[in-house]
Amino acid sequence: MTNLTRDEILALDRRYVWRPYTSHEDHAARDPVVVVRAQGVWLEDANGHRYIDASGSWWSSNLGHNHPRIVAAVRDQAETLLHCALADATHSEAARLAEAIIHTAPPGLARVFYSDDGSTAVETAIKMACQYWQQNGAPKRTRFVSLGGAFHGDTLGAVSVGGEPVFRRAFGPLLFDVVHMPAGNDDASWERAVTNLADLLRRDRDTIAGVVVEPMIQGAAGMRFWPASALAELRAITKEIDTFLIADEVFVGYGRTGPMWGVNHAGITPDFLATAKGFSGGALPFAATLATERVYEGFRGGRARALLHGHTFTGNPLGARVAREVLAIYRDESVLAGIPARTALIRACMDSLATRRGITNARALGMVGAVDLGGQGYLSDAGVAITDAARARGIHLRPLGDTIYVSPAINIPISDLTTLLSGLSDSINEVVAKV
Ligand SMILES: *Cc1c(COP(=O)(O)O)cnc(C)c1O
Numbered sequence: 001m002t003n004l005t006r007d008e009i010l011a012l013d014r015r016y017v018w019r020p021y022t023s024h025e026d027h028a029a030r031d032p033v034v035v036v037r038a039q040g041v042w043l044e045d046a047n048g049h050r051y052i053d054a055s056g057s058w059w060s061s062n063l064g065h066n067h068p069r070i071v072a073a074v075r076d077q078a079e080t081l082l083h084c085a086l087a088d089a090t091h092s093e094a095a096r097l098a099e100a101i102i103h104t105a106p107p108g109l110a111r112v113f114y115s116d117d118g119s120t121a122v123e124t125a126i127k128m129a130c131q132y133w134q135q136n137g138a139p140k141r142t143r144f145v146s147l148g149g150a151f152h153g154d155t156l157g158a159v160s161v162g163g164e165p166v167f168r169r170a171f172g173p174l175l176f177d178v179v180h181m182p183a184g185n186d187d188a189s190w191e192r193a194v195t196n197l198a199d200l201l202r203r204d205r206d207t208i209a210g211v212v213v214e215p216m217i218q219g220a221a222g223m224r225f226w227p228a229s230a231l232a233e234l235r236a237i238t239k240e241i242d243t244f245l246i247a248d249e250v251f252v253g254y255g256r257t258g259p260m261w262g263v264n265h266a267g268i269t270p271d272f273l274a275t276a277k278g279f280s281g282g283a284l285p286f287a288a289t290l291a292t293e294r295v296y297e298g299f300r301g302g303r304a305r306a307l308l309h310g311h312t313f314t315g316n317p318l319g320a321r322v323a324r325e326v327l328a329i330y331r332d333e334s335v336l337a338g339i340p341a342r343t344a345l346i347r348a349c350m351d352s353l354a355t356r357r358g359i360t361n362a363r364a365l366g367m368v369g370a371v372d373l374g375g376q377g378y379l380s381d382a383g384v385a386i387t388d389a390a391r392a393r394g395i396h397l398r399p400l401g402d403t404i405y406v407s408p409a410i411n412i413p414i415s416d417l418t419t420l421l422s423g424l425s426d427s428i429n430e431v432v433a434k435v
Contacts, residue, residue, distance in 0.1 A: 003036075005046070006034045006045070006046035006047060009034050009046065010031065010032075010034060013032070014027065014028060019032075033045050033051060033391070033396060034046040037066075038053070038065035038066060039064070039065055039066050040064040040065060040066075040409070040412075040413070040416070041053050041056075041061075041064050041065070041408055041409050041412050041413075041416050041420075042065070042416075043065070043396055049394065050394055051391065051394050051395060051396040052394065052395050052396065052408070052416060052419065052420045052423070053065070053396050053408065053409070054390070054395055054396055054397045054398070054406045054407070054408055054420055054424070055396070055397065055398040055405070055406070055407050055408075056282065056407050056408050056409050057282055058277070058398070059219060059251050059256065059277055059278070059407045060276075060277035060278060060280075060281075060282030061281070061282035061283075061409055062254050062255070062256070062277075062278040062281055062282060062326075062335075062409055062410045062411075063281045063282075063326065063329055063335070063409060063410070063411055064409040064411060064412070065282075067281065067329065069325055069328075069329055070281055070283050070322055070325055070326070070329075073321050073322055073324075073325040074283070074318065074321075074322060076321070077093070077317060077318050077321035077322075078318065080317075081093075081317045082317065082318055083313065083316055083317060083318070084317065085312065085313075085314070086114075086310070086314050086315045090315075091315075091317050093315075093317040093320035093321045093324065094114065094315035094317070094320050096320075096324055097112075097320040097321075097323050097324045097327075098112040100324055100327050101275075101279075101288060101290065101323070101327070102290070104260060104327060105261070105273060105290050106261060106263055106264065106268070106269040106270070106273070107269060108269040108292055109269060109270075109273055109290040109291065109292060110290075110291070110292055110293040110296065111290065111291045111292075111293065111295070111296040112288050112289075112290055113128075113288065113289045113290075113291065113307075113314075114286075114287070114288050114311075114314045114315040114316075114319075114320070115287045115288070115289065115311050115314060116285045116286065116287055116311055116313055116314075117153070117276050117285050117286075117287050118152075118153050118158075118248070118250035118251075118274065118276035118277060118287060119152070119153025119154055119155040119157075119158040120153075120155065120287060120311060121248075121250060121274035121275060121276050121287035121288060121289045122152045122153050122157070122158045122161070122212070122246070122248050122250070122274045122289075123153070123155055123157040123158055124274075124289040124309060125210075125212075125246045125272035125274055125289045125291070126144065126157050126161065126209075126210075126212070126246070127157070127307070127309055128272065128289070128291060128295060128307060128309075129144075129209045129210040129244045129246065129271075129272065129295075130142060130209055131299070131307060132244075132295055132298045132299070133209055135298065135299075135301075135305050136298045138206070140206050140207050141206065141207060141208060141209040141243065142207065142209055143177055143178065143179060143204070143207050143208055143209060144160075144161050144176075144178050144179070144208075144209055144210055144211070144212055145178070145179040145180075145181060145197065145200075145201070145208060145210070145211045145212070146161040146162070146163055146178055146179075146180055146181070146211070146212045146213070147163055147180070147181050147183050147212075147213055147214075147218065147226075148163045148180050148181060148182045148183035149163050149164055149183045149218050149221035149222070149224060150162055150163040150164070150180075150183075150212070150213070150214060150218055150221065150248075151163075151164055151167070151214070151218065151219060151220030151221055152212060152214070152248050152250075153250075154167070156171065156174055156175065157176070159171055159175060160175040160176045160178050161178050161212045163180045163183070163221070164220065164221055179200065179208075181193055181194075181196070181197045181200075183218070183221075183224065183226070184226065184230075185224075187226075187227045187229075187230075190226045190227055190230045191227070191229065191230060191233075193230070194230045194233045194234060194237075195233075197211075197234070197237070198233070198237040201237050201238070201241050201243070202237075202240075202241060205241040205242075205243065208241070208243045209243065209244065210238075210243055210244035210245065210246050210271070210272075211234060211238055211243065211244070211245050211246065212246040212248060213231065213234065213245070213246070213247060213248065214248045214249075214250075214251060214252060214262070215231055215247050215248075215249065215252050215257075215261070215262030215263050215265070215266070216228065216231065216252050216257045216262040216265055216365065217251065217252055217256070217257055217262070217365060217368060219251035219252070220251075220400060221400075222370075222372070222400045222401060222402075222403035223363070223368055223370035223400065223403055223405045223407075225363055225365055228265035228266040229266070231262075231263065231265065231266040231268065232266040232267070232268060235266065235268040235270070238271075244270075244271040244272060244295075245268075245270040245271055245272075246270060246271065246272040246273075246274070247261075247262065247263050247270035247272065247273045247274070248274045249261055249262055249263070249273055249274060249275050250274055250275060250276045250277050250287075251277060253273075253275045253277075253278055253279070254275075254277075254278030254279065254326075254330070254410065255278075255330075255335060255336045255339055255366065255367065255410045256278065256366055256367055256368060256407070256410070257365050257366035257367075257368065258336075258339055258340075258343065258365065258366035258367075259336065259366075260330075260336060261273070269292075271291065271292050271294075271295060272289060272290065272291050272292075272295070273289070273290040274287070274288075274289050274290075275287060275288050275289075275290070276288075278326070278410075279323050279326070280319055280322050280323050280326065281322060281323075281325075281326040281329075283322050284316075284318065284319045284322055285313075285319070286316060286319030286320070286322065286323055288323075333411065335410055335411050336410075338410075338411060339366055339367060339410065341414065342367060342410075342412065342414070342417055343364060343365070343366055343367070345414070345417055345418065345421060346364045346367070346368075346369035346406065346417075346421065347364035347369065349369060349421040349422075349424065349425060350362040350363060350364045350369045350370070350371060352425065353371050353425060353428060354371070356428065356429065356432050357432065358373060358374055358432050359371050359372070359373065359374075359428070359432065360372045360373075360374055367407060367408065367410050367412075368405060368406070368407050369405060369406045369421075370403055370404065370405035370406075371403070371404055371405075371428070372402055372403050372404075373386075373402040373403075373404065374402065383397070383399030383400075383401065383402055383403070383404055384399075385431045386399065386404055386427050386428055386431045387399060389426075389427035389428075389430045389431055390423060390424060390427040393423040393426060393427055394419075394423065395420060395423045395424060395427065397424070397427075404424070404428065406420060406421070406424060408420060
């Protein structure tokens, strides 16, 4: 096999690839980083330049790239069993991972349904909730409630519960009816928003199938933080009217906000928990929807009551083997214990950026740090200049419009984190000083 040059790769990419979230004009005009290999938090491009993966490849690469134990697990599993559908068949990997993830999950979650990515994990929860009420005495419960600005994935069900208009506007007629609670912008307004939502839920209790949230941080919305107290209140009100709380932990799970799960901040257990991204250490498309025993029991009673839902690669052995190795690495390397020291460094950097003119909302939680540039929301290109300045310093950023953030591997070595944060500061200072 001969290696292609950087230019050959770019030519093929431009000629044949349709890139995600990218205008055709940007695809033609902006050179992406041509990555040839990666190790730890470092991406290496075709010119031999190295870049710190500041977003953790969209918040998934929680243990860094090519962790030796994950690479070994892939090799080992590939020798044995790459795939076998869970159709009248099972295998040790799906079974062992299910046990391992349930023992890691908030208490009360008891069953694991596997799928491929964050969108399918969320949609599976939505379909389970809908069918549960259909066949358990509350067939009018078909509406979902979600938070303004929420992002739950890009398939149509996930877009329906998503609250970011930019991702919804082309698909309006295809989306189902969802109540989007206006999001807050500080702790007090979040509290008010939840109080208003509680009134709505009490009034419409007979029609609400569930409430879907990203606990603690709305990721793609622009790293918007919201308080654990509001999450606890949402759990209380959903319990009071006996409807479901669906926690989309695709981003916030696996220590991204500090503890293993975002819901741990509020000490609650949701009825459903969706996990992906960090679930497979960002190495493979693999996901799961966890549900309580009550939900599972609601599908008992013969074939007509079964969940008629699945994916070709549901429970894929390679994904399951990797996901089990990820949990073992978290345990053996005490990954979560290393977070507070890293949060302190991230927070100190964000606090110092907060003193710059034009920078607002400096914030840090767990392994996320973010600032806003006061631009025009999601499609703003205010972040492009900073991305370029950072690239020249060996840092690969991926801003969300005018929100500049870091969300690196949870186990990023302290020295690499220091390099990342000082490079980020210098890049922002360079650009902000000019405006
Ligand atoms: C990324 C993300 C999703 C969608 O996951 P995909 O794997 O891209 O389908 C869903 N919810 C949240 C909170 C996410 O961050």
